[in-house]
Amino acid sequence: MFRRTRETAPAGLVPLAWGFAIAAHLGLVADRPVLVAHLVMDALLVAFVALSWADMGAGVLRAWRLVILAGIPVTLAGTVGLLVAPDPASSLLVAVSVVGWTLLPVPALWYTGREAAGTAGAVNYAAATLSLAGAVGYVAALAAGAVPDSSLRIAGLAFVGVGQTVGIVDAAVRY
Template sequence: MFRRIRETAPAGLVPLAWGFTIAAHLGLVADRPVLIAHLVMDVLLVAFVGLSWSDMAAGVLRAWRLVILVGIPVTLAGTVGLLVAGDPASAPLIATSVVGWTLLPVPALWYTGRESRGTARAVNYAAAALSLAGAVLYVGALAVGTAPEAGVRIAGLALVGVGQTVGIVDAAVRY
């Protein structure tokens, strides 16, 4: 049962995380719940990679293990940024976390598509393209200084969320 949870839980956690991120950008969620969510993600990522290390030693799962490994310090950057919220150093740390997670899965989605056949290939390529398009929109809007709740930033996050959700749901269902 525990193995099955590790295999399927990300299909629910990924869209939940992006929905929460969008809600925070819209000002619907305060900093404290976002900090708590980051702390939970820190623990879940470390636990997941530790418990799944040998299962993720080869093939496309190895690429995803790397995403999680790099994602741990990326998430920790957001956690630290939220802990020191109000400090001028907090904004770059939080931005690093959001931007990092918009981009980290893109190469792994593309690689998964390249290593897959048939529908799985098309699904993963589409997921990678949506995620990359969303990341570009978000980073572009961030670079020009648009407000967090601005439509283009939200649209970018939504595309990332849809792309990454498509990829993880396909993996949970297919494999």
């Protein structure tokens, strides 16, 4: 049962995380719950990679293990930013965390698409493309100084969320 949870839980956690990020950008969630969510993500990422290390040693799973490993300090950056910044919405560390997670899965989604056959490959290429398009939109809006609840930043996060959700749900169903 525990193995099955590790295999399928990300299919629910990924869209939940992006939905929560969008809600935070819209001001629907206060900074404290966002901090708690980061602390939970920190713990889950470390636990997941530790418990799944041997299972993720080759092929596309190795690529995803690298995403998780790189994602741990990226998530910790957001946690620190939420703890120390007087205004987390303008914290460089929080921005690094959000932008990092918009970009980190893109190469692994593309690689998964390349390694998968037929429809599964196309699904992962589409997921990578959506994620990258969202990341570019979000970063462009951030660089332009758009406020957190701007339509371009929200649309960017939505594209990333949909792309990454498509990729992880495909993986949970297919593997």
